[in-house]
Amino acid sequence: MTDRYILYHHALCPFSRTVRLILREKGLAYALITELPWKPSEALLKHNPLGDLPVLVEPAEHALCIPQAIYEYLNEVKPTPNLLGETLLGRAEIRRLIGLFDTFFYRDVMRPLLDERLVKSLTTGADPDSRRIRIARDNLKKYLTYINWLTERRSYLGGRHLSLADLCIAAHLSVLDYFGEIPWENYTDLKIWYAKIKSRPSFSALLQDRIAGIIPSESYTNLDF
Amino acid sequence: MTDRYILYHHALCPFSRTVRLILREKGLAYALITELPWKPSEALLKHNPLGDLPVLVEPAEHALCIPQAIYEYLNEVKPTPNLLGETLLGRAEIRRLIGLFDTFFYRDVMRPLLDERLVKSLTTGADPDSRRIRIARDNLKKYLTYINWLTERRSYLGGRHLSLADLCIAAHLSVLDYFGEIPWENYTDLKIWYAKIKSRPSFSALLQDRIAGIIPSESYTNLDF
Numbered sequence: 373m374t375d376r377y378i379l380y381h382h383a384l385c386p387f388s389r390t391v392r393l394i395l396r397e398k399g400l401a402y403a404l405i406t407e408l409p410w411k412p413s414e415a416l417l418k419h420n421p422l423g424d425l426p427v428l429v430e431p432a433e434h435a436l437c438i439p440q441a442i443y444e445y446l447n448e449v450k451p452t453p454n455l456l457g458e459t460l461l462g463r464a465e466i467r468r469l470i471g472l473f474d475t476f477f478y479r480d481v482m483r484p485l486l487d488e489r490l491v492k493s494l495t496t497g498a499d500p501d502s503r504r505i506r507i508a509r510d511n512l513k514k515y516l517t518y519i520n521w522l523t524e525r526r527s528y529l530g531g532r533h534l535s536l537a538d539l540c541i542a543a544h545l546s547v548l549d550y551f552g553e554i555p556w557e558n559y560t561d562l563k564i565w566y567a568k569i570k571s572r573p574s575f576s577a578l579l580q581d582r583i584a585g586i587i588p589s590e591s592y593t594n595l596d597f
Numbered sequence: 598m599t600d601r602y603i604l605y606h607h608a609l610c611p612f613s614r615t616v617r618l619i620l621r622e623k624g625l626a627y628a629l630i631t632e633l634p635w636k637p638s639e640a641l642l643k644h645n646p647l648g649d650l651p652v653l654v655e656p657a658e659h660a661l662c663i664p665q666a667i668y669e670y671l672n673e674v675k676p677t678p679n680l681l682g683e684t685l686l687g688r689a690e691i692r693r694l695i696g697l698f699d700t701f702f703y704r705d706v707m708r709p710l711l712d713e714r715l716v717k718s719l720t721t722g723a724d725p726d727s728r729r730i731r732i733a734r735d736n737l738k739k740y741l742t743y744i745n746w747l748t749e750r751r752s753y754l755g756g757r758h759l760s761l762a763d764l765c766i767a768a769h770l771s772v773l774d775y776f777g778e779i780p781w782e783n784y785t786d787l788k789i790w791y792a793k794i795k796s797r798p799s800f801s802a803l804l805q806d807r808i809a810g811i812i813p814s815e816s817y818t819n820l821d822f
Contacts (some may be wrong), residue, residue, distance in 0.1 A: 438693060464661050
């Protein structure tokens with residue numbers, strides 16, 4: 373029995389990034405174990421036969437799988453700060469935004485861009501499929517326009533306070549920003565919101581992550597981008 | 598303002614089925630509006646521009662989207678019976694099973710089988726892709742073996758009591774059972790568990806659903822299958 377959490381993660385896995393942000397915002401100590409999503413280790417498979425990331429091993433050594441189950445667990449195990457809001461409809465809205473990004477944005481934008489720009493270059497070395505990239509970028513525009521519209525109206529995405537929705541969506545955008553995929557200048561309010569989340573102490577470790585052979589974009593670590 | 602819920606759904610959408618089961622288990626009154634997943638109505642798009650199902654309009658007319666956000670909302674708005682369990686790790690396990698089915702099972706099994714066996718026959722009339730069906734059926738076996746293993750060890754999937762995990766997974770299996778895709782005889786404990794869930798009053802309305810032109814399998818409505 374240890375007194376801290378162990379997170380099996382990959383530096384550019386958006387779900388792993390969200391969990392790291394929550395752990396930091398909650399002030400929970402944790403150690404990271406790096407995995408390659410396309411080649412899960414024996415240790416990871418023992419905890420999660422599907423091999424998907426992240427897996428969080430809690431202090432009594434129970435392994436927790438599935439991103440949303442981990443987010444909810446962490447918000448319950450350490451209730452302050454409350455990252456799910458004070459009202460019933462507020463929580464439904466925060467969970468809607470999480471599902472919108474973890475399911476739909478992941479399918480429409482993140483997965484194809486990660487496959488083409490990260491996985492291929494680190495595995496087979498095959499040429500990226502430019503048509504698939506173009507479709508994902510077109511989809512990205514729609515999501516950015518929508519989130520920009522929300523940030524015009526709300527100081528945080530789930531309402532007046534920082535919530536899991538901010539951490540989840542900022543985690544997704546930070547991965548794409550590593551690859552220079554976010555044209556921040558077209559999305560004024562989104563950029564203001566992202567600068568605010570990016571400046572939080574919880575975010576600093578993420579901005580230090582590097583993947584060998586892939587240099588992050590200029591805006592990635594710059595807090596005044 | 599009305600005193601009941603309105604659910605935009607499709608009879609063979611597994612997420613919509615889960616929400617119907619929760620509403621019934623909670624004793625909440627609701628009306629159904631039938632949608633075609635491949636052709637969302639103007640009314641649905643007004644509530645949910647993505648057009649995905651289900652959408653739950655609550656009595657004060659706020660529209661709730663994203664399956665897991667709706668499940669959690671319903672469990673909070675009417676806390677009895679509690680469908681998420683009494684312990685922190687128990688809730689994480691229930692939410693893990695929900696994510697396993699709503700995300701991975703949906704991607705690996707449900708979506709391809711629904712596309713090939715339902716959507717094509719009701720839209721373009723194109724021939725089903727037999728290779729895609731074969732892969733989905735191979736995946737299905739792995740999930741059924743796993744759930745059968747769980748039902749050997751637990752009276753309900755999330756532990757000792759009925760939970761959202763039972764309703765969610767039974768909803769998914771019921772859709773495939775409509776098409777005769779579940780070889781129950783190979784999965785003894787799974788069959789006992791499913792018979793128990795299927796016999797609940799909350800399940801009866803689902804078993805009466807019919808899609809024009811597609812006759813359900815013999816086991817579908819039979820409580821003694």
